[in-house]
Amino acid sequence: MDFDLTSDQEDLQEGVRKLLQGRFPMAAVRELASTAGVERARWRELAQAGVFALRLPEAEGGAGLGMAEAALVFEELGRALVPGPLVASHVVAGAVAGAAEGDRVVGVLEVGPGPLVVEHLDALDEVVVLDADGAGVVEAGELRAAAQPLAPPLDPLVPVHRLAAVPATRALAGPDxxxxxxxxxxxxxxxxxxxxxxxxxxxxxxxxxxxxxxxxxxxxxxxxxxxxxxxxxxxxxxxxxxxxxxxxxxxxxxxxxxxxxxxxxxxxxxxxxxxxxxxxxxxxxxxxxxxxxxxxxxxxxxxxxxxxxxxxxxxxxxxxxx
Missing domain, CATH: 1.20.140.10 (Butyryl-CoA Dehydrogenase, subunit A, domain 3)
Structure with a gap:
């Protein structure tokens, strides 16, 4: 397995790094604590840069790249400490309308043995629920009334809400x-x-x-x-x-x-x-x-x-x- 980056991969990583240095300096990142970790204009800039549509086929408006390139992009996002449901919006970009373009901010609720928690709930448009039967989606507004904020959050840029029960969803994808x-x-x-x-x-x-x-x-x-x-x-x-x-x-x-x-x-x-x-x-x-x-x-x-x-x-x- 060759771990040497191609020239295109190096250019991608450098381009993302420069974008984040310009649009997400630490002073700006700290300010995102007041908007549940997401500021819509900056979120759309990430979308325009291809962060969410990176692996979608070109015919669907994506770049047609793979996980190798996505890993380089997310390495830079972590390095810049960019908050928000970045991983969730990227992974489901091909299944939830508007996620790839940055018009819809999508979070995730993973159903497992632990508590039911959703991050950045106040900034979300939709929540994808993952369980053993597959994936469903629900409007975030339907969850906010019943969700309890955990205060103070461990990370001030990652607010967390807890749910008492798994919400009803409309089917999105199967277990595979x-x-x-x-x-x-x-x-x-x-x-x-x-x-x-x-x-x-x-x-x-x-x-x-x-x-x-x-x-x-x-x-x-x-x-x-x-x-x-x-x-x-x-x-x-x-x-x-x-x-x-x-x-x-x-x-x-x-x-x-x-x-x-x-x-x-x-x-x-x-x-x-x-x-x-x-x-x-x-x-x-x-x-x-x-x-x-x-x-x-x-x-x-x-x-x-x-x-x-x-x-x-x-x-x-x-x-x-x-």
Missing amino acids: VSARWRLEAAALTAAALAGIARAVTDLGVAYAKERRQFDRPIGSFQAVKHVLADMLVRTEVARASVYAAAATLDHPEVGDVRRAVAGAKAVAGDAATENGKACLQVHGGMGFTWEVDVHLYLKRAWVLDTQWGSAGAQAEVIAGLL
Whole structure:
């Protein structure tokens, strides 16, 4: 399996990175907490850039690309800490009218053994409900009256509502399609986690170069070097795992798709959370302040790690496939 990016993939990743640097600087990202994590004009800009229609056929207005390219895009979205139901809107873009164009913001409710929760509910137009029988869809407005907000949310940019019961829906897709969506969503969430792992590594390295102690940058101390080196190793392993999972989804003949996706989600989740904690350590007391962005990345990593199977749950999936 070749992990070298093609020139087109490099151009795609660089283009998305520049777009996010211009439209989603951290000051703008922080402001999205007041709009349930979604600002409609910026959301449509993401749609116009192809974030949601990336894998749709060209005949349907998409770019006709694969999971490999989608993973690169979501890695950058995670790196920029862009909030919103990005994964859900991307995965169901071909099934829910208006999602690909950014006209409809679509969230997801995954029915499982845990509590029934919906993220960004106040910003959603529709909610896709995934259960063992397949997928259904319901207008978000029908859920808001009965939903209870969880306050305060762990991540201030990811508001969460809890439901008491599974809502009635209209059929959207069968169990095979639903299972595929779950795999794709887990892989793209892993890509975002890999982006977070890289972002906090960069933050830690930058701070270690700037912060001085005993007339030397703290990055020159061996103990700090070891912390930063471990962060880089975790980041590169996570990225390789994510790229492998995306390539396997595109070409299932090369390996076990479920194992590749489970491995990527587990490794990337661990990398993002452990790197976030290590970055806090490098920053010292400053890392715990509201003004420093490190805590936002760590909180997002904790939230994303719980989605589509935590690292522990994915490890059990891998064990069951051995």
